[in-house]
Amino acid sequence: MSRTRLTAACLAALICGAASPVLAQDFRSTPVVTDPSQAALALPRPQPAIPAPADRAYPGVIQYRADVSDLDRRIVQVEQTIPVAQAGPLTLLYPKYLPGNHAATGPIQLLSGLTVTANGQRLDWVRDTLDPYAFHLDIPAGVAAIEVRFQWLTQPPGQWRVTQAPSMLNLQWEKAILYPAGHFARRIAVAPSVRLPAGWTQASALAATPGEDGWVRFAETDLYTLIDSPVFAGAHHRRIDIDPSGDHVWLNLFGDEAKNIQPSAEQLGYYEAMVTQADRLFGARHFDTYEFLFGLTDQMGGIGLEHHRSSENTSAPDFFSAWNKSAGDRALLPHEYTHSWNGKFMRPADELTANHNVPTQNTLLWVYEGQTEYWGDVLAARSGLHSPDEAVALLATIAAFYDNQPGREWRPLQDVNNHNLLGYRVPGQWTSWMRGTGDYYRESLLIWLDADTLIREATNNRRSLDDFAKRFFGHDDGSWAPQGYTFQDVVAALNAVHPHDWAGFLRERLDAAGPEATAPLAGIERAGYRLTYVDDLTATEKAVQSGWANDFQYSLGFTLSGDKINAVRWGSPAFDQGIGAGWTLTAVNGQAASAEVLREAVTAAKGTDAPIELLVRNGERYRTVAFDYHDGLRYPRLERIEGTRDRLADIYAPRRR
The missing domain is CATH 2.60.40.3650 (Immunoglobulin-like)
Structure with missing residues (x-):
């Protein structure tokens, strides 16, 4: 009898009860015990039952x-x-x-x-x-x-x-x-x-x-x-009415110091416009009051967390006073505000649990978080929290990240949704290969941009994803009771806006994996742009890409933090040289290393045959590595495709009604 047939026969005997009394128990959960004296030690201890939640008042x-x-x-x-x-x-x-x-x-x-x-x-x-x-x-x-x-x-x-x-x-x-x-x-x-x-x-x-x-x-x-x-x-708190239609939406500012909570009238105007643009997008409210809880601090931990009638948020103490350098954080409040509609009022059915100890399932995080990320960025642009140039520059950084992410070769986006705890806020060494929580936010944003531009193109700009938002999230004005949605509900609502194979469209992008799987960038091209890489940035791009001076992700394949090499991209030139995160960069082409010296070396090597030589240290071991890289510095930019409609301008334009 072959080993396979023997195993099958043994399993059949267990299932049919032909084994000994101990072995006849459920072999999936009970250890096999051959010494009867050890049986009591091997079997699980009896546990009091934890009552399942029931819909009855305590x-x-x-x-x-x-x-x-x-x-x-x-x-x-x-x-x-x-x-x-x-x-x-x-x-x-x-x-x-x-x-x-x-x-x-x-x-x-x-x-x-x-x-x-x-x-x-x-x-x-x-x-x-x-x-x-x-x-x-x-x-x-x-x-x-x-x-x-x-x-x-x-x-x-x-x-x-x-x-x-x-x-x-x-x-x-x-x-x-x-x-x-x-x-x-x-x-x-x-x-x-x-x-x-x-x-x-x-x-x-x-x-x-x-x-x-x-x-x-x-x-x-x-x-x-x-x-x-x-x-x-x-100790330092201001509560400011930012609801132009009535005193129902409040901005609560808390600061390490009183000077941190002094926004200008212009800045408050952006938040008032955000509230107005959300009303026009969704067409209904599902709260009696909404309280933004916003800490301007470097002493309390960072957070951006949604709730139905409030949100927890923090940013730097100089968020308002150094407005030009805060572009990366300005979409935080629009994102969390959107969650009052998407994630709280309308919620994936598998996250609508009876209490806080019933497991949640995350099959629709690409809607819950991904579409919220999309609307958060859109509302930031429509309200003026982002200028049009800032909005486009931010989108370029997202597109470039996924254009260069190798983890899609083995792990589809749907799997990242289903089991987000596998990468939950874990700063692993190889995040580009692992994939993680950010993907169901930002890669999903690209999917929703793809859907929005498809609808706009197919309907000659008569309809858009705005119509989906009003239909899907804007019903039952004044109701607070959460309602669950499924994949089929999302597909049906999209088809009601514009008939299309939306199930196939979404599954293709959510389930794609393998060497041929690519980032979902079709929406960018349909919007009239293409992703390119440049060796110099505009002032706006530098403000948006705040770490640009230390960023060599799309050239050598890592970033610098002081003299430490971090975020080595899987499959990059640095990866191929055997360099890992945490190594020290000591010298560049024989000069003492710095980010500026490295930028100059990468620029000088562009279009030449000269290698870029780095002296690196890992613990007590030194290595000299030569990069045969000649494409110069590479920073992402979205450039207009001549002769096409600028649909990003359409999407980011404020709604007049």
């Missing part, structure tokens, strides 16, 4: 108190009074799948000091050995409520994102709360209170009433809405 209201005033030690003290209806088992959950993260990123490691008491007596809890986010308790008879206390140990820089700084803080409820299993998040009532540092004010989408000793009491709400309504607070 009895009573959870009283929640968080003291976030300990700025020196960055410790958040949490107390919760959780009513219980009966004696017996109770499971508390720490949120695992966090909104906007699209992955199991709940920082359970930072929850410490957990104690539970009832009627003054301490209750034992047991953490689930399979799921560390679940805590099991046995509630004694006669107990009407339990007291839960713990700390969220927020961390200093370099370990986790800083959420507490000397002049501002960001309270994200999902990282500092436990909730009872067995219920939909929207069926669990919570009455939250927060203690702020003395003299500070806060902003949130939740209605709030300041109290004594720095305590702020928020209106009772449900767990889903609470977690979707973070808090920014600070």
Whole structure:
């Protein structure tokens, strides 16, 4: 009998129950034990069941108190009074799948000091050995409520994102709360209170009433809405109305210093125009109030995170005062604002989960994040946050990145969507080969540009992706309840705008992989442009490509950070020389190395036969490598195709109605 036939026969015997009693168990999950004395050690320990969420109200209201005033030690003290209806088992959950993260990123490691008491007596809890986010308790008879206390140990820089700084803080409820299993998040009532540092004010989408000793009491709400309504607070805070149609959209500015939160009237006008352009794009609103929470700081960690009625954002302290160098960040608020329609009101059905411990699936992130990225850049241009030249220059950087990305040879974009945790904010050495989270934002943006220009061309510019946006996201004005969408829904809405093989169009671009797979750049050419590479940049391009002076990605295949070689592109000249990230560049053609000296050497070698010699160091080992490269410096640019319609100008032009 061949080995293959033997294996098949053994599997058949197991399935038919012909094996020993131990082996007859489910071979997919139970280890094979040949020594009966070891069976108890090998088999999984029995676990209390974690109740599945059901659409029923949790009895009573959870009283929640968080003291976030300990700025020196960055410790958040949490107390919760959780009513219980009966004696017996109770499971508390720490949120695992966090909104906007699209992955199991709940920082359970930072929850410490957990104690539970009832009627003054301490209750034992047991953490689930399979799921560390679940805590099991046995509630004694006669107990009407339990007291839960713990700390969220927020961390200093370099370990986790800083959420507490000397002049501002960001309270994200999902990282500092436990909730009872067995219920939909929207069926669990919570009455939250927060203690702020003395003299500070806060902003949130939740209605709030300041109290004594720095305590702020928020209106009772449900767990889903609470977690979707973070808090920014600070010593320097301004709340500015940016809604031309009424006081419903607010820009909350928090600064390390008071001087950081002084935008000009012109800059505020851009944000007012953004709100107007979003109204004209979507044709409806799905919130009663919208609060931008915007920290101008280099002390609190960076963030851009969407919520239905607010968003968490940070940028540099000089964001407003050094406006010309902030072009790369100016589309952040339009992106997060778009998410109120795409991602919050209309949401991929596989991300519309019952609570925050049910796994999300990410098959449609190319819509959730990708189309949002597209509209964020479009709204930035239509509002004036980006000039037309800045918008085109930014698009050139995206096109060039994917024009030179080798990872598509093995990994399709759909796979990056499905399992984003594989590259979730992991600064790997070979990111160009790994592919990562940025791809379902920016490569998907190129797909949506492709779709938009196809519709415009096929309808002689009578229709566009704007029509899709209004149809798909702009219905049910005033409704907040999230609605799920599927791939088929997206295809149907596109066909309603312009009949086409949209399913084939999308699948071809999402599933493409292999040596012949190319970046989706057809939309750029259909818009009247082509991607080129130049050896010198305009002032606008230099402002947009802020790291241009140290960028050799599209020439030698790496970037410089000081004297360190970083971001070596897979398959580039540097890669072929065996150079990896973290090597030190010591000399260029016999001269002490610097970015300027390297630029001069690459320029001098253009069109010649002379090699570019680099002396590099890896630890204690030195190497001299000679680059046979003669194409000069290469920076991306979109140039107009003569005689074609400028559809980027059409797309970026503000809507008049």
